Amino acid sequence: MTYTQADKNRLRWRSRRGLLELDIVFEMFLEHDFEGLTDAELDVYQDLLMLPDIDLLELVDGKTDTTDARLAPILARLRHWQVVKQQ
Template sequence: MTEDKDYSRMRWASRRGLLELDLLLGPFMESCFRELEPQLRQDYQQLMSHEDQDILNWIMGREALSDESLIAITDQIRAHNRSKLR
């Protein structure tokens, strides 16, 4: 898949049913997705296959991740959002 198609598909997948999640994922997609290493892109795609509430809880640190391979990408999303608050 080309980079632009991959980006477009993941940008669309990042539009979720929870406003809080949209506010976390949308800016991350816009600012960071294109620069991610291929493995982190795959991890992000895998993350998007989960339920909204689970994703939100994992990013917010309310629940432990059920899949350890998603730790790096959720850490990236968290770090990006923390940097916006400073």
């Protein structure tokens, strides 16, 4: 789909999660990566946000992996924000 600013804002809101660990990672991602995503990447991001928090955290933590190759680039960015200095 084509994402309007309102659609993007919806995804921004849906990046608010029930777990602080995810909020921290998504906050960095939204600040640095989100605006540069293509519509196709936003489709993938939207799908990723549908996952339950616990499963999403395990994916972002690298404790589990996915066979869905589409998710890989976004997941790599999210994982990147896990390992940069937060201070």
